[in-house]
Amino acid sequence: MNLLDNLIEFKPGKTSYRFLPTGDIFEFNHNGIMLNEFCGNSKDGSPNNIYLRIYKENSIIAHPLLGIRSHSVLKKSDNSLLYTGKIENISYEVIFYAIEGIWFWEVALAGNGETVDLLYGQDIGVASQGGVLTNELYAAQYLGHSVFETENGYTLCSRQNQDQGGVFPYLRQGGIGSKIIHYSTDGMQFFKTSYKDTDIPAALTEDLPDVNYQFEFSYTALQTEKFKLDSLKKVFFYGLAKEDHPEAISTLEFDEEINAAYNSLKKETYVTCPAVTLKAEFGAPYSSPSLSNEKIFSLFPSRTLEEYEKDTLLSFFTKDHSHIVTKEKELRTERPHGTIFITCPDTLQGDAAKEQEEQDQGVMSSTAYMYGLFNGQTVLGNTSFHKLLSTPRGLINIQKNCGQHLYVKLQGTYRLLTLPALFEMGMNYARWYYVIEDDLLSITSYTAAHKPFAVLEVTSLKAKQYDFILTNQLVLGENEHAKDLTYTEIPGGLRFADISTEYPDLHFDMLFTGAQWQAGDDRIFFEDGLSRDDSFLTIKIKETGSFKCIIRGSFTAGQAEVPPSLDFEEEKAAANQYYKQLNRDFQLQTDKEELNARIEILNQTSWWYTHNAMIHFSSPHGLEQPGGAAWGTRDVCQGPMEYFLMTQNYELAGRIILNIFSHQSHSTGEWPQWFMFDRYTMDAGECHGDVVFWPLKCIGDYLEASGDYALLQKEIPYSDEKGQKASLLLHIKRAFEAILERFIGDTGLITYAGGDWDDTLQPVDPILREHLVSSWTVALAFQTLKRLGAALKDIDEEFAKKLTERSEKIAADFESLLIKDDIIPGFVLYDNRDIKYMLHPLDTETGIKYRLLPMTRSIIAELVSPDQAQTNMQTIKKQLKFPDGVHLMSRPARYSGGVSKLFKRAEQAANVGREISLLYTHAHIRYLEACAKIGDGNTAWDSLFTINPIQIQASVPTACLRQSNMYFSSSDGMFMDRYDFAENFDKLKSGSIPVKAGWRLYSSGPGIYLNQLVSNILGIRFLPDSLVLDPVLSDSLDGLKLTYTCFEKEVTFCYRMVKSSNEKEYQNLQSRITVSIGGTPVTGEVLSNPYREGGLKIDRKVLENASNQIDIFVKLP
Known part of the structure; x- marks a missing residue:
């Protein structure tokens, strides 16, 4: 049964409240705005709940009152739900009231003098449904919370600061009947990392912290004052949603609406719902005991770069470039350890004559997390539209139905495997080690090196036999529950098809070897034996010490084949050989003991950043950013191109260039901000002002390195004229025509258009598109046109002369118009030769005096004089260089409740992360490039390690623990919110505040980092x-x-x-x-x-x- 057909739904007006048959929330939606963050499921429930906490002499005992985790009897009426039950000697009734735009929870308690309080927790999305489902972490970054105190205690208001189709949704939550004395705003405060180990929210036994923490797990929690149950006690919690709140939140609003709705509440006639009860044979999740150091050392006798906290071993690498993490480290990190593994892309050889149809299919990819997610977002090709298994959601394994999980039967009870003792990651695999009494259960998930297979291999190292249940949340497309799911039986397994209209023959086979197996669905969990969700595939496996689940993807129709014979060690060796060859056998050596650690860090980084770079190139997505499936035009022209030129992989670089230019619009001459590079034709439809230069820069770099001028004569289509083709050289000329139209008057200054490299600084006022000038874009334009002119001088002398002359005009006007008092501004507002300097010491509007990007790019481009280059570097050192690296600007953009006045995202994000944090790793790497350009080897060398995650505390003492084998895209100061950031920004410079790692893996940064190391350092x-x-x-x-x-x-x-x-x-x-x-x-x-x-x-x-x-x-x- 499709889960959506089995929901309890109330639809007052524009609002929809949908519940699972268990009484857990599935989705609250107000006129297209998804109010909750995670869709619950009948097996695990929902992240939200109301907890009754009973205070004992030396402890607090918490009991959930809602859903599958409670023992409530569920009843429903036309407009409400009723939950009833008894805990110890306390009787309770909880009523949910559904009103258009407002909901209430009424909690009625009757006891015998017990001291209790209530905890209300609600995950919140407050964004378009598509936005939340695509990336709930991103949606949370722009959901600004405001806290107010009233006679009823704390009230929380949340505004989505990013435009959601022209509106800015709003949610207010509070309590009535008992004072709210404590609150929290993020799930990491409520659940904490310990949840991955205990399966119990940490907040249940402590007070909420009363801190507005703007992180990436929007979860509002309210704690009432304590009260004695001497008589019937009623407490209400409410939520009020508004589709649009254009202004910043400054005061509490809508009291009259809330009071009117509250006064209209009345009990109705209820009908008892069928009970949904989990079978008793399903127990609590299983988190492995730790392994002693001695046992770890026996498993991994050859270790390097060991990471300790006092005497506790946290992680290490091996000589064959695997990375091993202990349970102890996982519980100390806010972001869970995870990895993505792919089949090796066709990068080492290729036939340039291949048709696009043969090149656009992509690789097999799967995501794994240490907390017991063995496969997730398992795809062949397009990472958005070709999902077999669902995407992992959240940071701490609350949604345990996502992707692929495993239950093991221990002492008569099935236990879901969660945290292992050790987690091992390699180029094409992840492995979990679970201690089970005197046994060690090894679970390995890997992709074959050169075939589209993803394999799960389960082995008892003591050859003990167990019963297992393998669970899989199926998608067969883009999002969960979007269609009815079916499969057919084939020899040795199951086949899943009907996934994509663009790839009509795309299918997946799931095959099993090594044990008897039986396919089923979620009915296996419930006492009544009824199915409630056809997307939940269960595989019951009987009495075995080992088995394999093999997922085979294919784009071509064909008869099912018997399960192939795949050997993990052989596939690991083949993948390692691929990466070794791809990375050109890179290996550093030194005889100096004091340098050993840094040299080994770079050796390991060369492998792992190559791994990261190949995912960015061939299977675009990341750990925190599962959405992707496209090349950012600017990104693919940097990381992949620089990496492939650095490794002399010219044939592939040429193919990439042809693909990029086939997405150029003839009508505009420019490129979209991003585009899908397979059969799907989706693209951004718009671009920033710098984007047009990157493909041209690629050409100049490629021709200089390869000398392959024949590429210029290759004929390729435009994106908007598919039937007609033109030579690559004509494409280049069309782009130059578009560039000429962007110069302001007779100057060498080019318009800002939709923005530049820093995506957060898109202008609010459309007039600025034509009058604002980014000094960084102007420097990039100079570098691109000069290089291209030199590359084409012997091919098309007249055109090359035009490019060169234009670059000379840019250089002259850069010096005369953009450099003011020896400082390059971030922007100038240029209107009829009236110049206003912005992000410059003369700027009185933004409060920002210095911007990094134009200072480094003007050096890299060889645009400024030697004296100006030295001034740039001295300014960076004095104003922008902090202990964790060089920062984008000298101050953060102003934040006023998330309403944009000058820049869009810079003034909208409530979270201090990614570009907002101002230490964007990509920009720091370009600083290394500038250091190398001027010959500052000591700074360039040291700065490599400032942003390298391996043993980072040796270079950045304030750095928090982080995953060591994944590129992190930003260094984020540990600020609670944007106001804290603005007030205490100087603590970053003084090194008196910890810094955390931002989003991981999905970036052009790994390829650029390795290019700087090899080519310029x-x-x-x-x-x-x-x-x-x-x-x-x-x-x-x-x-x-x-x-x-x-x-x-x-x-x-x-x-x-x-x-x-x-x-x-x-x-x-x-x-x-x-x-x-x-x-x-x-x-x-x-x-x-x-x-x-x-x-x-x-x-x-x-x-x-x-x-x-x-x-x-x-x-x-």
Whole structure:
């Protein structure tokens, strides 16, 4: 039965209240606005509840009053639900009243003098249903809470600050009948990380903290004062929803509506609902006991980069680049440890003549979390529309029906496996270790290296036999419960089809080996044996010590095949070999003990950031950002392109460029902000002002590195003229025509249009699109047009001249119009030659005096003079460099209740995270690039580790614990809300506030980080027939060795840092860079660099017959 057909629903006017048959909330919706955050399920209930807390002499005993977790009898009437029951000697009735835009919970208690209080908890979305279901964490970041005190105690009001189709929804919650004396606003305050271990909200035995914590799990909780049950006591909780609240919340509103509705409440005639009871054989979840260090060491005798907190082992890496996390670390981190594993993308070889139809299918991908989510968002190809299994939701495993989970029968009771003792992650797998008495249960989830298979492998290391139930929440499309789900039986398993109209033959087979199995649904959990949700597939497995569940994806129709023979160790080895080859055998070595940790950090990072980068490229999504399935035009032109050029993967880079240009609009000449790169034609429909430059920058970089000018003659379509094709060169010219239309008057300044790199700074006033100028975009325009002009000078001299002349005009006006008092502004407002400087010391409107991006980009682009470059770097050091890295701006944007006045998201986000936190890791990496450009090797080297998650506390003492093998996109100060952020921002600079890791994995950052390390710090770059050696290293790195494959030959570079104190050798070096191979000096061309002596370009032929070791002597200033 489809779950949606089995709900209890009340529909007063524009409001819909839908409950599960258990009495748990499924969804509250007000005219398209989803008011709750998570859809409950009959097995686990809903995150919301009302708890009766009984105070004993030395303890607090909490009892849920609603839903499957309670022992209530459920009754319903036309407009309300009634929950009744008895706890100890206390009788209770809870009535839910459904009114348009307002709901009430009435709690009536009768006892014998017991001291009690009530806790009310409600997860809240308050955004469009699509927005909440796509990413509840993102929706929460923009849901601003306001707290008021009244005669009834605390009242909480929440406003969705992001436009939801033209409206800004609002929710007010409070209590009547007993004073609300404590509150909280985020689920991490209420449940805490300990919930993953105990399955019990931590708040049930303590007072709520009375802090407005604006994080990513919007969950409002209210705590009444204590009272004695000497007589009948009635307490009410209410919620009032408004579709639109355009203004910021400043006062309590709508009292009259609430009072009128409250006074209209009346009991109705109720009919008892069928009881829904879980079978007694299902017990509490099973969280594994910890393993001793001795046992861990015996399992993993070879360890590196061990992480401890005092004597407690938290995590470590292995020599084969696996990362292992202990239960103790998981319970100390706000974000759960997780990973995404994919089949290896076709990056190492490819046929450029392949038709798009053969290239657009994508990889097999699955997500896993340490808390017992073995597979989730399991897809083949498109990560939004091709889901077999549902997406993990939330941060602490409240929704235990998501994805794939496993029950094991212990002492006659089925227990859901949650936290393991250890969690192991590799390039293509995750593994959980559960201690069960004297046994160790190993559960491995992995993808095959080169075939579209995702495998779950369960093994008792003592060969003990168990009964299991494997649960799977099916989607077969985009979102849960969107359609009726069916499957067919095939030899060895089940087949799931009817998923996509664009890929009509797409299907998944779920196959089982190693044990007897029986397919069923959620009826297995209930006493009455009735099914309530056809999306919940259960597989009962009898008496076995091991079994496999193999998920096979395919885009082509065909007969079902017998389950394949897959060996985990073989697939792991094949995946590791793939990543080793892809990463060009990167390996650093040092003989200096004091450098060992940092060198090993970079060696491990080269593997894991390659893993992260391949997911961003081939299966676009992340841990906190499951939605994706598209390339951001700006993003794909950076991380993937830089990585593939760094590794000389030119054939693939060329294919990417052709794909990007096929999404160019002929009518505008520009690109959408993002686009799906498979058969789906969805795109953003709009773009920021800088986006048009990135594909052109790609071309310039690609031609310079590869020399593949034949690509320019490839014919590709435009996105809006599919039937007609034009050469890549004509596409480039069309983009340049569009750019010319964006210059303001006769200046070299280009309009801001829809924004620039910092997505939070989109202008509110549409007039600013034409008159605001981003100094960063202007610098990028200069860099792009200059590089492209140089690349095309021998191909189309006339066009190349136009590009070069325009870049010269940009350079002249950048210096004359944008630099004021030696400071580059973030923006200028340019209107009839009247210039207003913004994000500059002269700015009196925003309060922001400095912006990072134009200062670094103008150096990277070689746009500013050497003196100005030094001024930029000194300004960054003084104004923007904090202990956790360089910040985007010198102050946060103003926040006034989430209403935008100048910028959109910067003034709307209630959460201090991602770009709002101002330490965006991507921008810090570009700072490294600027450091390398001017020759500051010490700063560049040290700054690599400021943003590296592995043992980060050694570089950033205030850094909180975080997952070590995943790129984090931002460093977020531990501020409660935006007002706290504004008031205490200086604590970030002084290093007196902890900093947390932001969202993980889904970013162009990993590819850019590795490119900076290899190309600009270690200084290994490629031209068509030459190798460029241009290291910018720390003085301390004398003797460092790098193994790297160049022009298909494995080479070891040995760096010799020559100081002036070594007088004889120092004087013998004529240039900053001197190279010898096998003791024989190698001559070459010294390249230009306006800020320092450039690198040395040597002929690649020198490498062909030479030794595998190249000695690079770096003459230090």
